[in-house]
Amino acid sequence: MSIHLELRSYRGGDRHRHDYSQILLPMRGAMRLDVEGHHSVVSSNCVAIIPRDHEHDFEPSRDCSMLILDVEASAFAGEAAPALLRDALPSLTRVEPWLWRMFRQLGAEVEAGACQASDAARLALAGLQLVEPSALPRPLSRAESRVLGLTRDASAGSVAEMARTAGLGQSRFHALFRVTTGQSPKQMQLGRLFDEAADKLATTALPVSEIAYELGYQNASSFNRQFKRRFGLTPSEFRAASRSGGPG
Known part of the structure; x- marks a missing residue:
């Protein structure tokens, strides 16, 4: 295995590590990821990188489906690896909407059996070459x-x-x-808000309405709608999925 691509559905996690890097592209639902203390929520329009030999665990939503690439260092055979894979630290990076549509289409073709996994893996890596790392390419003013x-x-x-x-x-x-x-300031604030909401849903027994009020919402229904728009499932569904346990 130098590159292995697979569409996987998750029901629960267990802490483990790999001797290869792992790339996660969410097709449906969301996943709360813990990579050696680096916490993030992997959801639509982003790519997560778990570097080799990094211990990790995850809590998926009930409908979580990920396009996964397991990549060994030998996969590139002298070619330049995507910039996202050159850092030894875990990362979560937003993907441009037009490029995200390509990844979603690729996942749909793999799921339908219309594309060989080996061909899809190479196409996915080519797409990842177009994802800009978070670091800015020039000095800041x-x-x-x-x-x-x-x-x-x-x-x-x-x-x-x-x-x-x-x-x-x-x-x-x-x-x-x-x-x-x-991104806009509002998008950043909403991202932080819903990451905090996801954490509270997964780690506390607070009622959904109380979490909504704590985060500044005047009514829970508005919070529920926006949460589902972001993660693909309601807060109650997210909480149930995060506590379902079982092997992944």
Whole structure:
């Protein structure tokens, strides 16, 4: 096995490690991933990398389905590996919508038996060459550095407060935020909000309505709709899946 591609459905996890790197592309549902203390929620429009020899565990949603590539170092035979695989640390990277549609189509063809797994693996790796790593390819301006610093501060406050802290008008702040992060401030805040929600659902017995109120929602129904839009399942379904246990 230098490259092995497979579409897998998950019901539960167990802590383990591999002597190869693993690439996860979610086709349906979501997965709460723990790679040696690095916690993330793997969901639509992103790719997760688990480097070789990294112990990991996961909690999938009930309908979780992943396009998985198991990749040995020898797979590239002197060719350049995708930038995402050159770092020895686990990562979770957003994928451009047009490229994500390609991965979804590839997964659908594998599931339908319309594409050989070996051919699909090479196509997937070619697509991963187009995924930009998180690091910016040029030095940051001072304003961009201030903006990027605020993205690392979970207590940075509202968008207006972040703009004031950065010493920028809101329109300029929004523009620089997109340049430095590839997303809007609102998208970043929602991502953090729902990652926190997923963690509370998986690790506490708090009612869904109470979690919604704690995160600033005036009613649980709005929270439920947005949570399902992001993860593909309701908060209650996510909680049930995270506690279902069993082998993966």
